[in-house]
Amino acid sequence: MVKLRKLKFYVEILKNKSNQNFIFSPFSIEAILALTAAGAKNDTLLEFASALNLPAQETTEKALKNFFTLLKQKSHDYQLSSANKLFVNNDFQILDSFKKRAIENYDADIENVDFAKEVEAAQKINRWVEEHTNNKIRNIIQPDDINDSIRLLLVNALHFKGTWEKMFLYVNKGTYYITKTNTKEVDMMHVEDGFMYYESPTLKAKFLELPYYNSHITMTIVLADEIEGLAALEKDIYPLLKPQRFKYEHVSVTLPSFFVNSNYNLRPILERLGLKKVFSDSADLSGISSEPLKVFAVIQKAFINVTKFGTEAAASTALTAVFRQGFLIEETIYLVANHSYIYFMRMTEVILFLGRWMT
Numbered sequence: 064m065v066k067l068r069k070l071k072f073y074v075e076i077l078k079n080k081s082n083q084n085f086i087f088s089p090f091s092i093e094a095i096l097a098l099t100a101a102g103a104k105n106d107t108l109l110e111f112a113s114a115l116n117l118p119a120q121e122t123t124e125k126a127l128k129n130f131f132t133l134l135k136q137k138s139h140d141y142q143l144s145s146a147n148k149l150f151v152n153n154d155f156q157i158l159d160s161f162k163k164r165a166i167e168n169y170d171a172d173i174e175n176v177d178f179a180k181e182v183e184a185a186q187k188i189n190r191w192v193e194e195h196t197n198n199k200i201r202n203i204i205q206p207d208d209i210n211d212s213i214r215l216l217l218v219n220a221l222h223f224k225g226t227w228e229k230m231f232l233y234v235n236k237g238t239y240y241i242t243k244t245n246t247k248e249v250d251m252m253h254v255e256d257g258f259m260y261y262e263s264p265t266l267k268a269k270f271l272e273l274p275y276y277n278s279h280i281t282m283t284i285v286l287a288d289e290i291e292g293l294a295a296l297e298k299d300i301y302p303l304l305k306p307q308r309f310k311y312e313h314v315s316v317t318l319p320s321f322f323v324n325s326n327y328n329l330r331p332i333l334e335r336l337g338l339k340k341v342f343s344d345s346a347d348l349s350g351i352s353s354e355p356l357k358v359f360a361v362i363q364k365a366f367i368n369v370t371k372f373g374t375e376a377a378a379s380t381a382l383t384a385v386f387r388q389g390f391l392i393e394e395t396i397y398l399v400a401n402h403s404y405i406y407f408m409r410m411t412e413v414i415l416f417l418g419r420w421m422t
Contacts, residue, residue: 070301073417075332077297085325086365086418088221088378092329094147095219095380097123098169099341099358102161102351107340114337124168130413131170140277141225143410146195147171150188150216152178157215161351178213181206188218188381195220196377199366203379214356215384223408223415224375225275229256231318231371239319240290240402241422249422250320251401252371258316259309260396268296270307271316271398275373280415282374284318285405286398293403293419303405304414317399321420322368329361329380348384359385367416376408376416 072092076085100111101120111117134145147169151157157173165171176184185206192203200220237251259272271284285303287293296303330342340346346357365378408416 070304071336072332073297073300075335076327080325082421084321084323084418084420084422086323086367086376086378086416087325087327087363088365088380088416089414090145091219091221091363091365091378091380092361094127094145094169094221095217095361095382096333097127098147098165098171098217098219099348099351099382099384101164101168102348103341104347104349106345107347110338110340114333124164128168128170133411135170138277141223141275141280142197143223143225143278143280143415144195145170145219145221148191148218148220149173150176150184150218152176152214155214155352155354157352158350176216178209178216179211181209184209188216192218192220192379192381196222196366196379197224197375199375199377200364200379203362203364203381208360208362208383210385212385213359213383214354214386215351217382217384218379219381220377220379221415222377223280224373225278225280226373227254227371228274228276229254229258231316234320234371237317237319238401239422243290247422252318252320253316255313255315255395257311258314260312260314260398261307261309263307266296266302267292268303269398270309271314272309273316278410280408280410282369282406282408284398284400285407286400287402287404290402293405293421296405297419300405304407304417312396313394314396314398317397317401318369319400319420320370323418323420324364324366325418326364327362329363330358333361351384355386356384357386359383365416365418367418374408378416 153175185204188204231252231254236248239249261270267288269286273282341358348356361382363380367376403421405419
């Protein structure tokens, strides 16, 4: 699967949300930027490769095509869908070659819209995003975000809803440590069962993998050993996302139920990572159209709701261009997530959502 700078995105988001909960979708960002890179040429394409660690386009598109095919497999036990769409100005022509790549490799749909009619255009785009995120991502585009100079808007929507394989049985109030000396009462969920678990003495953190029912999707909780240990973990989260030496253990889990809603203007982050030409007048997106284009904005909204029944999560990224088994109980391990932690949702090797919970 495509490996972009998930870690750099996390670090950059931290700069503006150092004391906040947040969630974002690395996959949603990857999908829409890879689609844009498919139409980039010359120095602009090289910048995509260097700034975002994109492999060869053929490799990228093969991986995405395979994953989009996987997403089309329907299940009665969970909902996971991703959709890509190109909203094209009425008088704007996309090259047939790019249209073919978008449809075949990115499962992207194409629709004409009149960007001169800002309110109607925003309503059409927002309605599509809402339909593909179970109405969880609303108003990703405002009429003020649109003007008649926009020729192309690329949007990715990602939605997941699933129940836990091992259901949390009850919820009660528990003490949550914001700091060592500052606490609050929150709703805590409880379950005791067999889970994949690992304690890392090197990272000074506990890892717990929570599977979703009848799926290949898991949520991993990364809990620092120390109450105020999150900052140390966040100095280098790369080791946290790598496969751990999990062992099937009998674990008593106490976890807050939580809700997070985040939105980002990703353009400043992308520019700091080195993706600059595509936003400038020197952008070469001639693989998309013969008309000169540059990217105006990259916006993402993401949502997650974790309850004792399961999880619902959604994300949408918009890019505008302007011109498991049994176990033998030996002992019970207690994991009490009563202070800040990192979490991520993964399907096979793809990280769908990544975030942190503080309070």
